[in-house]
Amino acid sequence: MPVSIPGSRPTLEAVAARAGVSRATASRVVNGGDGVRRPLVERVRQAVDELGYVPNHAARTLVTRRNGAVAVIIAEPEIRIFSDPFFSLQLRGISRELTAHDSQLVLLLVEGSGDYDRIARYLAGGHVDGALAFSLHTEDPLPAVTHKVGIPTVFGGRPVWAGPESGLAVPYVDCDNRGGAREAVQHLVSLGRQHIAHIAGPQDQTSAIDRLDGYRDVLLDADPGLTVQGDFTAGSGAVAMTGLLARHPEVDGVFAANDLMASGALAVLREHGRRVPDDVAVVGFDNMVNVAESTDPPLTTVSQDIEGMGRLMVQVLVRGLDRDGVTPPGSVVTPTELVRRVSA
Amino acid sequence: MPVSIPGSRPTLEAVAARAGVSRATASRVVNGGDGVRRPLVERVRQAVDELGYVPNHAARTLVTRRNGAVAVIIAEPEIRIFSDPFFSLQLRGISRELTAHDSQLVLLLVEGSGDYDRIARYLAGGHVDGALAFSLHTEDPLPAVTHKVGIPTVFGGRPVWAGPESGLAVPYVDCDNRGGAREAVQHLVSLGRQHIAHIAGPQDQTSAIDRLDGYRDVLLDADPGLTVQGDFTAGSGAVAMTGLLARHPEVDGVFAANDLMASGALAVLREHGRRVPDDVAVVGFDNMVNVAESTDPPLTTVSQDIEGMGRLMVQVLVRGLDRDGVTPPGSVVTPTELVRRVSA
């Protein structure tokens, strides 16, 4: 009987032979050992150790039809998100949770629209058990692709075409942007602020849309002029604040749709001699600690559990897979929390 | 754990049946069609299209012993590199080249030292054909792991333990940090600068070490006091420049080991009323366009083809795999280029 031939990896056959059991029993032990008598389990385990046996994934996949792998799809226009600490954290959450589920992370970078064919083929090839994708623009063909290929997919961030009213049951994981924004604005109100402005994010992103909605929820009759458009960069926050100060010098509270824009606003306020929070209170969103803690003054902001959202994406996916692999699992919206620092 | 996707995909058997050929012939066509007569090729191709056949990867891997997958390993301490545009670019290069080679990218995030077991097991499982890892610290167990497991690995950036003199034949891809630094300093010399300082990067990273070496190559007898330690952040560049100005007011040229530090230095020079490049000429390294182009004045710097280095990593790996999968392929050092803007 073949023992370990140098070069080639030991097979289950070899383990079984060495332990003096059948391949089936060896397999049972390797897969948990349920229903195998103690001494045999021991012998097989020992054989595994001695031989340095590692199961052949391809063979296993061939029969079980499970890959133990999940695709993370990132569309080219958003490859920038790699530079986004937000994404790093989410990816880490995904990675950790996947590891906990003994699954691997296959990274799919979509380079151009022609690339969707490749992605579709790959997904159709059944190489992965499911897919995770990130918030997409209106025209993104990806949801159609994953749907057609019939591969369970969970989105990170509510996709624009999956609004609460669209009726499209697309599973996604997102934080409660609207609720968080409400809380931020309510906090400013509770501080007695009378003229609360909003520096909004780009309105083709649901997070920005929802945060604006949250602002409006609280300030139903706010002067529309108090809402200014930014693009999530610090610079745009500065520009927005400058305009605000010029047109609405009475402003005494600002809710920025993210911390970066808030930091830009803070800088402008300082330049203009407005004291924060005395003259103007400022609240951000995201709680990107490296910015929120180092602004002057430190920024009060809305925090979300980003890594947790990554983990959740995996959990939602796996739950769906476990159910039957077809029924789309439900979406999850995670709570936010107001983190008080000095700026408001 | 993931479960199968219901709805069984068509097999090669089905294709063969539909085309009225044997499975062997169908297989040949699917794999290029060499040595199959024209009409048969056509018939099989058509059957493939009609059935929407996609080869089962697991089955193929089982017999060919090739996975069509490469692991990209990122050690936890450097997970920050996700926030590094440098890494995004390199990853993109890797992804593109891998796609060109019909291979997938399996992302392995190492969370802690205990995680190396998991990584080792995974690599040992033969799930991937090779691995790409990023520049590691001295004590990193990863090279030992990949070596022991016998999986071909290419490193990004020269690992500290693979110095030119160490004799360790570890394949890596890096840019010519030393040569680039030499060119930068030589440029300052050619500008007639007499007192050229160096703001060095952290000396536990080979890129920083090599750049310092390059500086010394040109300025053999430079005053050691003209070399100041930074940590690759803009802030550290500012601090370094401040100290330099205090202790060496005669300085008229600065080579910073990266653009971020150069930008910090630029800011300090401005504050101190030194004109750039008239009073002090400044050269950076990396050509991170979003910083080098937006400094005041725009930064002259050393550019490297980052995405190209990513592609190269894959090419080096694949070349090694093609050879015999054992012999370690050689390392590659890519050239750098001085990009002249205004600062020098």
Place this chain on the structure above:
DNA sequence: TTGAAAGCGCTAACAA
């Protein structure tokens, strides 16, 4: 040039 047949290494009925 084509086909028949033998596995690749594993799991899961089914028997014992």
Place this chain on the structure above:
DNA sequence: TTGTTAGCGCTTTCAA
């Protein structure tokens, strides 16, 4: 509880 056996879908000799 354990073993026997039949594949999973594919590539690849080997013959025809």
